[in-house]
Amino acid sequence: MAKYSININGQTHDVEAMEDMPLLWVLRDVVGLKGTKFGCGKALCGACTVHLNDNAVRSCSLPVSAVGEGRITTIEGLSKEGEHxxxxxxxxxxxxxxxxxxxxxxxxxxxxxxxxxxxxxxxxxxxxxxxxxxxxxxxxxxxxxxxxxxxxx
Amino acid sequence: MKHNSFLGKDNSLVEGRVFKVSRRDVLKAGALLAGGLVFGVGLVRCDSKKNEVTYLTPNVYLKIGSDGVVSIIAHRSEMGQGIRTSLPLIIADELGADWSSVKIVQAEGDVKYGDQNTDGSYSIRMFYKPMREAGAAARYLLIQVAAKRWHVPAEECDTENGSVTHKSTNRAINFGELVEEASGISVPPGEIKLKEQQNFKLIGKETPIVDLHDIVTGKAVFGADVDVKGLKVAVIARCPVVGGSVKSFKDGNAKKVPGVVGVYQVKGAGLPATLNKPLAGVAVVADNTWAAIKGRDLLEIEWEFGPNASYDSAKEIAELTKSISSKGVVRRNRGDFDKARKNAAKVIEHVYVAPHLAHATIEPPAALAIADKNSCEVWACTQNPQGARKVLSEVLEIPEDKVKVNVTLLGGAFGRKSKPDFIVEAAILAKESGHPVRVQWTREDDLHHDYFHSLSVQRTIATIGKDNKLSGWNHHIAYPTIGATANNSELQPSDGELGLGATDFPYDVPAVRIETHDAPSHLRVGWLRSVRNIPHVFAIGTMMDEIAEARGVDPITNALQLLGDDRQITFNGEILNGTYPNYGEDIANYPWETGRMKAVIERVAKESDWGRKLPKGSGLGFAAHKSFLTYVACVVEVQVNENKVTIPSVHYVVDCGVAVNVDRIKSQFEGGAQFTASLALKSAITFKDGRVQQNNFDGYQIIRMSESPKQIHVHIMDSDGKPTGVGEPPVPPFTPALCNAIYAAIGKRIYTLPIDLGA
Missing domain, CATH: 1.10.150.120 ([2Fe-2S]-binding domain)
Structure with missing residues (x-):
């Protein structure tokens, strides 16, 4: 287990997780953001897509340890109330x-x-x-x- | 030999599905709910003194508050077909509610709502009338109160946007102000007047789905999205061979994974696998999904694989291809096929092979349970909450009224989520571990342990007489039956399965013989969107194209000629040792009408500009099929380039009676074409050594955007007929239309799915 400070939707979240835990499960199980979905776990279906510094990434295959200082945006942070x-x-x-x-x-x-x-x-x-x-x-x-x-x- | 049941008798969970007589009893109950309960009008007071709201509850589907809020209960499961919108809008239309402010409440599983088994393209067909009556009864009550208050005849009053109105005096009262008084009166029998079709405000229009905003903002709640305090997540290693068991297991290092809290054995149903019990396995329960997945990888399990360990699907296809050339069990007979064959001028004969298929919903099964020895509450993406409630009560040995089944949105279902095995897993583990437990299936779990659509081998023989008419039709069928999942001794398709496109062969041919052959099952067989219509219509629809060619007649003209005069078909006296189930409906109420089929065929020819000249390598293909009592004709356009198939356009014409929510009918057909393009062009599950060989979306492929059909045109026939469902009917005719288009484009016939042109 390791501690990470990650920027999600403009807020810093301090989380404790295994370093190989995919960002998907950090978002869903640790931070409690359920809008990002699990579909395949192998970057084959795109259901878990989020933004890392405005680029689309598959969060099911991105270990939390690789996020670093990157800015994560999820569906909850794309806009306040669906205005995008x-x-x-x-x-x-x-x-x-x-x-x-x-x-x-x-x-x-x-x-x-x-x-x-x-x-x-x-x-x-x-x-x-x-x-x-x-x-x-x-x-x-x-x-x-x-x-x-x-x-x- | 029994052919008269769709499923083994020991499986009451699914007995009430499409094909059983018991379904009709349920249907009667559904009608009673709307018709009967309106007499027992209830008034419920809210506890809070400050904001006292009283409610008019004229039936189980509707609640009108003194604050004017109209709540409509959505009692069927939403899986993408739009039913959380389409049934409530029927009530709202008859009631005259303000649709933009109606609150939709998802029902838990309870028999008081009537049938909730969301399956068989049934919802609209079964509940159109009860929903209309539910809305109209409430409207009657509210109008009585307003008319009395205004001292005007009730006939002069109307309802609109949540108010009762009196046009000539320009008056209106909000429903909320009428609630208390309306609760004191009842509806005399025969007083419920339904709206005239031309007065509909919502039915027949395009209404966006009620969950649209929640979905696009990520707020929609699916099976894995419910959280409770102290929740643990379980991931299960299941025996890779159906019917196997755990011989022994060691935790290995699973418990050393940070976050893993326990390892539990899950007892499986064994054989028969059943349609509602879990497979044998070992579960890792953890603080989060990742820890559970990692823990599972470290388990050391020795399996007892059982009798299915040598199952090889390629060998099975080879064996069935051999056995299907013999005589089978005759299931429908008309005239003398042997004589037709003897006297034929031309005989066409082919064998058709289609593979096992997985549902592969993008949402893998997931359910959350809280359970102890006295009670159980679950949240699950289930198509059948009453079925889940029943099996949970059995497995946990507690009364049904101690089991609560909450229904989330379903991230796709297609028949998979009729089966509550994953919900039972969650409940067992919650009870055993003492924690609330969410069972999460991975994609690999989903593809390895599905209730599969089983492979099929078919042989069709068509004979053409010296008068150039189709004189005989012989259809041989073999596939592991759904019934075998509940009863391993079932080797033959049930009447219910055959009634999905085979025994209801509608063409006016003097000799028809349908024969079936034994096919043992070595997997969990279930039902996939349109079920047996998929293989049956693949064979029939492509054969029809060959018949047209052999007769020297255009395929559309051929179909119109073979359907014969406008008439109603009953199949009376032709189904041997059984009945034609007609999708659970009395054929007197829902007859097979050749005229309606011909009308959709004629229209699809017009809409698709059938017969138009296309460049080399392009072609149009046609097929038509009635399934789930809905008539569909389909024309597919293909381009074949270096053996690669692209689909520039699809035209569907559908006659589903009254069109309730036009936009969702269109979307079901748009999606149906895409779904079936996957089945026709990409997907296959194979078994070796009893195990599924595909692990994820790389092995089991479904269509992606660039390969998907481009322009899908959906034309809906104007009708005031009884509405029928549209979830499944888009599927069956698409594959044969596509195969026939490929033949038109490059002259190659397709006998094996998925289509492989060697690209």
């Missing part, structure tokens, strides 16, 4: 079905448009390729992202 344009687009297109994978999808999409505000359809597909949705909401996800990127800036 990606979240608003998700509501407009009624993207979710069961909803389980959607926080990971949203975090991945938010990182994409931050990095590349005008992605092509192919770039969207490539960027979202790591996020599985068993309900099959892919087309609405794509439409929602396109609606954000095509808005006049």
């Amino acid at each position: 344009p990606i979240q608003q687009a998700w509501e407009k297109f009624v993207v979710p079905q069961c909803g389980y994978c959607q926080t990971g999808q949203i975090m991945n999409a938010a990182a994409l448009i931050k990095r590349n505000p005008q992605p092509s359809e192919q770039e969207i597909e490539q960027s979202m390729q790591g996020n599985l949705c068993r309900c099959g909401t892919y087309n609405r996800i794509k439409a929602a992202i396109i609606s954000v990127t095509s808005q006049p800036k």
